[in-house]
Amino acid sequence: MKLDLLARQQALGEWRDRTIVESARLLNHAAASSLAAFEDEVPEASMITSAWDPASFAAVRVDRAMLRHVRAKLPTLLTRAAQELTAISAVYARLAEGVQEAADGLVWPDLQVIPATAEAAPLKASTFATSASPPSRIGRFTRTLFAAGKMAADTAAHLSETANRSFRERSGLDDRLRSAARTRIAEAWMGHSGEPRPILAQVTAIIDEAAELARSTV
Amino acid sequence: MNGLIESLVMRGIPEAARAGLENKTLHLFGSVIRRADGTIAYHLQEAAPLAKMALGGANHLNVPLQGLNAVSSIVNNVQTEIVRQGVARVQHGVELLQQMGLANLALSGAGLGVSVAGFAVINHKLNTIAARLGGVEDGLSQIGAKLDAVRADQERAVVSRLRALANLFEESWNLTDTSRAESSWTRVYHDGADLEEHILDRVGAELRNTAALPAAEAHLDALALVSGLRIAAQLAAGEVESARDVERRSISRMLGLTGSIGLADLLLPALADVEPGTPAWELARAERAEELRPTIIRLRQRESLMATRTTFLPLLERHGATPREWLQWARSEQETPLLTLSEPEERD
Numbered sequence: 400m401k402l403d404l405l406a407r408q409q410a411l412g413e414w415r416d417r418t419i420v421e422s423a424r425l426l427n428h429a430a431a432s433s434l435a436a437f438e439d440e441v442p443e444a445s446m447i448t449s450a451w452d453p454a455s456f457a458a459v460r461v462d463r464a465m466l467r468h469v470r471a472k473l474p475t476l477l478t479r480a481a482q483e484l485t486a487i488s489a490v491y492a493r494l495a496e497g498v499q500e501a502a503d504g505l506v507w508p509d510l511q512v513i514p515a516t517a518e519a520a521p522l523k524a525s526t527f528a529t530s531a532s533p534p535s536r537i538g539r540f541t542r543t544l545f546a547a548g549k550m551a552a553d554t555a556a557h558l559s560e561t562a563n564r565s566f567r568e569r570s571g572l573d574d575r576l577r578s579a580a581r582t583r584i585a586e587a588w589m590g591h592s593g594e595p596r597p598i599l600a601q602v603t604a605i606i607d608e609a610a611e612l613a614r615s616t617v
Numbered sequence: 618m619n620g621l622i623e624s625l626v627m628r629g630i631p632e633a634a635r636a637g638l639e640n641k642t643l644h645l646f647g648s649v650i651r652r653a654d655g656t657i658a659y660h661l662q663e664a665a666p667l668a669k670m671a672l673g674g675a676n677h678l679n680v681p682l683q684g685l686n687a688v689s690s691i692v693n694n695v696q697t698e699i700v701r702q703g704v705a706r707v708q709h710g711v712e713l714l715q716q717m718g719l720a721n722l723a724l725s726g727a728g729l730g731v732s733v734a735g736f737a738v739i740n741h742k743l744n745t746i747a748a749r750l751g752g753v754e755d756g757l758s759q760i761g762a763k764l765d766a767v768r769a770d771q772e773r774a775v776v777s778r779l780r781a782l783a784n785l786f787e788e789s790w791n792l793t794d795t796s797r798a799e800s801s802w803t804r805v806y807h808d809g810a811d812l813e814e815h816i817l818d819r820v821g822a823e824l825r826n827t828a829a830l831p832a833a834e835a836h837l838d839a840l841a842l843v844s845g846l847r848i849a850a851q852l853a854a855g856e857v858e859s860a861r862d863v864e865r866r867s868i869s870r871m872l873g874l875t876g877s878i879g880l881a882d883l884l885l886p887a888l889a890d891v892e893p894g895t896p897a898w899e900l901a902r903a904e905r906a907e908e909l910r911p912t913i914i915r916l917r918q919r920e921s922l923m924a925t926r927t928t929f930l931p932l933l934e935r936h937g938a939t940p941r942e943w944l945q946w947a948r949s950e951q952e953t954p955l956l957t958l959s960e961p962e963e964r965d
Binding site for chain 1: 646647649651655657868872876877879880881884885892893894895896898899902906913917920921924925928
């Protein structure tokens with residue numbers, strides 16, 4: 400066997416390992432930051448959300464934070480990997496272009512609008528509706544009434560929220576949210592399989608495909 | 618004829634090669650030291666004194682040195698000094714091998730160059746393989762006593778057949794009748810082919826699960842050892858093209874087994890039980906990467922060593938020397954465990 404060919408294949412193997420492991424590290428670092436940020440958002444969740452749909456609440460927030468951390472960095476890492484591939488041998492130039500193109504085509508989680516919490520939703524909706532009313536005496540009166548009502552509602556909401564939090568902490572509802580966030584990281588971002596394909600699985604597939612094609616390039 | 622080889626051989630690693638390796642103008646790749654342009658500057662070959670290392674490492678050599686220093690008569694002192702210098706040269710060679718990280722390569726299943734350093738070295742390699750296979754058996758004891766017993770028998774049979782081949786190869790060097798020796802070496806080549814197929818099937822099945830790689834390493838070493846014996850046997854028998862063919866096929870098969878296995882393949886599954894998005898994940902990644910890296914290094918070294926077993930043939934051909942003469946030279950070397958073969962202009 401030609402030694403140059405074997406040396407090149409071994410360099411390709413190192414390139415593949417380095418790129419996949421660095422991508423996993425980047426995602427893990429982003430995940431740690433995202434989970435820390437999620438902790439601040441836990442109090443926003445209503446009891447109903449915490450009890451019945453913690454996954455949706457966690458997914459949208461985790462995805463938002465993860466995208467903020469890796470949306471630019473991961474393609475940059477893959478761009479650098481494409482350059483390194485060409486540095487191993489100029490014959491891999493087309494494959495490097497393919498890696499670059501695939502990096503630009505990563506399928507990210509859809510960032511949905513963050514749903515309002517169940518208790519706060521009617522208040523926000525009504526705030527939005529009032530601010531759109533024409534300024535009239537009736538309107539001013541209505542706003543005064545509303546302001547008074549809102550103060551009462553805020554106080555009630557605050558008291559209610561305090562009670563909620565205490566109840567949720569005791570009943571483990573917050574832990575359900577935290578668990579859902581960790582699951583979102585493990586399944587949608589750092590998983591190895593699943594549908595839609597986790598980000599790490601997408602990166603691994605791109606690099607594996609490029610390495611495999613490079614090995615069979617003479 | 619030996620005069621032809623003498624002009625190409627250096628004992629140990631020449632200073633220029635060491636300097637080149639240090640300043641990165643030269644690179645070690647399997648059994649050769651290459652220039653930046655990929656051409657080969659030096660071929661490394663294990664030699665008979667490697668047996669001293671196989672028998673007890675460099676420290677083993679300190680014992681006779683201390684004993685020799687105690688001898689008091691003048692005559693004995695002169696004789697002792699001669700022996701001491703010889704032993705010191707062997708010790709220096711062993712230490713050099715260790716410093717350059719070549720000691721493990723030389724004593725690995727693939728070995729440095731062609732496997733001709735003698736039965737003690739092959740025996741050491743076989744014992745290492747047998748011990749590792751034994752370790753695998755221990756790990757399988759949960760499966761069932763009878764199945765384990767069958768597997769253990771099979772592993773012992775592989776080692777036993779390897780040992781028999783190695784014995785035949787070694788004993789053939791002592792035959793005065795060249796045609797009988799060549800006939801014995803041809804038998805090593807043929808019988809080895811069967812054993813090689815058997816081990817290949819075994820390790821192929823093991824590596825269907827990449828996570829089983831550490832356990833499969835003993836079989837990979839056995840595969841490297843048997844193909845090395847077959848190459849050495851064909852070179853000794855003067856069947857140069859056949860030796861090259863064995864090398865081509867064995868490296869191609871080894872690459873088929875391990876060429877695409879990298880750190881990522883072992884590392885990411887090993888992190889499956891650690892929660893991602895935590896400092897614990899990063900810590901586990903670093904720790905497990907450190908544990909797994911030597912396995913990957915051994916894979917790459919084994920591939921490189923197996924691809925560089927016959928690279929010295931064109932050099933010998935250019936200078937009119939035969940492979941058997943070169944192997945005989947390495948077997949009768951007494952001073953250093955490592956010989957270097959190169960064009961005369963590369964000599965210090």
